[in-house]
Amino acid sequence: MRNPILATLLASAFLTMNANATDLLQIYKDALANDAQYASARAALTAGQEKPVQGRAGLLPGIALKGSDGKARTEAENDVVSGSRTFTGVTNTWTLGLSQPLFNWGNWQVYEQSKLSLLISQAQFEQAKQDLIIRVGQAYFDVLAAQDTLETLRAQKSAISEQLASAKRNFEVGTSTITDTHEAQARYDLVTAQEYAGQSDLQVKRAALQQIIAKEAGELAQLRAGVKLNAPQPAVVDEWVNSAEKQNFNVVASQVNVEVAKREIERNRAGHYPTVDLVASTGRTSNAGATNPSAPGVNKTTQIGVQWNIPIFSGFAVDSRVKEAIALQEKARNDFETTRRAAAQGARQAFVGVTSGLAQVKAYEAAEISSQSALESNKLGYQVGVRINIDVLNAQQQLYTTRQTLAKARYDTILNGLRLKSAAGTLKEEDLAEVNALLQH
Numbered sequence: 001m002r003n004p005i006l007a008t009l010l011a012s013a014f015l016t017m018n019a020n021a022t023d024l025l026q027i028y029k030d031a032l033a034n035d036a037q038y039a040s041a042r043a044a045l046t047a048g049q050e051k052p053v054q055g056r057a058g059l060l061p062g063i064a065l066k067g068s069d070g071k072a073r074t075e076a077e078n079d080v081v082s083g084s085r086t087f088t089g090v091t092n093t094w095t096l097g098l099s100q101p102l103f104n105w106g107n108w109q110v111y112e113q114s115k116l117s118l119l120i121s122q123a124q125f126e127q128a129k130q131d132l133i134i135r136v137g138q139a140y141f142d143v144l145a146a147q148d149t150l151e152t153l154r155a156q157k158s159a160i161s162e163q164l165a166s167a168k169r170n171f172e173v174g175t176s177t178i179t180d181t182h183e184a185q186a187r188y189d190l191v192t193a194q195e196y197a198g199q200s201d202l203q204v205k206r207a208a209l210q211q212i213i214a215k216e217a218g219e220l221a222q223l224r225a226g227v228k229l230n231a232p233q234p235a236v237v238d239e240w241v242n243s244a245e246k247q248n249f250n251v252v253a254s255q256v257n258v259e260v261a262k263r264e265i266e267r268n269r270a271g272h273y274p275t276v277d278l279v280a281s282t283g284r285t286s287n288a289g290a291t292n293p294s295a296p297g298v299n300k301t302t303q304i305g306v307q308w309n310i311p312i313f314s315g316f317a318v319d320s321r322v323k324e325a326i327a328l329q330e331k332a333r334n335d336f337e338t339t340r341r342a343a344a345q346g347a348r349q350a351f352v353g354v355t356s357g358l359a360q361v362k363a364y365e366a367a368e369i370s371s372q373s374a375l376e377s378n379k380l381g382y383q384v385g386v387r388i389n390i391d392v393l394n395a396q397q398q399l400y401t402t403r404q405t406l407a408k409a410r411y412d413t414i415l416n417g418l419r420l421k422s423a424a425g426t427l428k429e430e431d432l433a434e435v436n437a438l439l440q441h
Helices: 002-019 024-034 036-048 051-057 105-173 178-213 237-247 249-272 317-384 389-424 429-436
Strands: 062-079 083-103 275-289 297-309
Touching: 024 036, 024 105, 024 178, 024 429, 036 105, 051 105, 083 297, 105 178, 105 249, 105 389, 105 429, 178 389, 237 249, 237 317, 237 389, 249 317, 317 389, 389 429
Parallel strands: none
Antiparallel strands: 062 083, 083 275, 275 297
């Protein structure tokens, strides 16, 4: 009666654990709220949104109110008879001035650069969002892979323990040699050491996931058994490469940066161009007391006009800055080409990773079936005396290694699919939701 009850309790506990398991989308939402790199990118975007406001300021009028208050003492000598006299008083002056640029090519280029800077900030933020998806997926499946490794080692340890006990019994009754016992003991000791290493690796992988979400992840939802993975669509690598060369957000940012460098050349050349401003001012000067006896009282001044400035010579500084900007534009072009090629290579590499991964998964699935059959055959042969203990141990190790490698191949294929879309600039949260649907819920 106890065995059915125990089985029911274990099944109930497993279902409860799986129901409370955290899935990939929940981890991603936690990362959106807590990841420091993503928060930094979000703050950088907020800062970048102020660039057009700052650039536009150079085209708008500037208004300033200036003034001064002072007290003066003046001594005046007239002649020998009248002698000297002292005048004291208070002077109050204020001026309200307005300046509106009418032509300033440098300020216009700064404004154009500020709008381009916003585009760069937006592209960098979108790339940061895609990077977060990749980092979350990588950390999540690293934990699952570490769990699979540890569970495989423990299952292998249990199987070797049974084989070790069988070898000892057979040795005691004289049906096998001590060699079988030693071989089983050596395998048992080895897998025990590997189990400790697996526990440490799992802790490291969980810590890496915790670094992203800033809290313990808890139990993670596992990949469904026998899940089928889809091939990338479109199934032609050239289409992914073309998309990467045009839509990858790093490529977009580098391309815009070339235009910024071009505008920088024009901004520096503006150092040779004239500037024209509309200026207007009004002011008031008050002389209280007798500081200026020849013109006491209040003076009001109002003026409006056009002010121009033509640079003639600045010590070759403008020419030098133009040459520097031309060189930096060439640098930006080469950086853009490097980024474009890297994105194309990333797309090719991820595409190959997906296609070869799908083939590997299919091959490992067949190998798992074959390894299971081989293990059963070796166990039967060992029982009837046509196989020795080492054959069973090797078959066990082959089966567990195949299962572990199969799980890892599935994880790598899924991640390469995400990397492929990221390289092409099309990775979105919906793609992560598709991967999440492959998990047990």
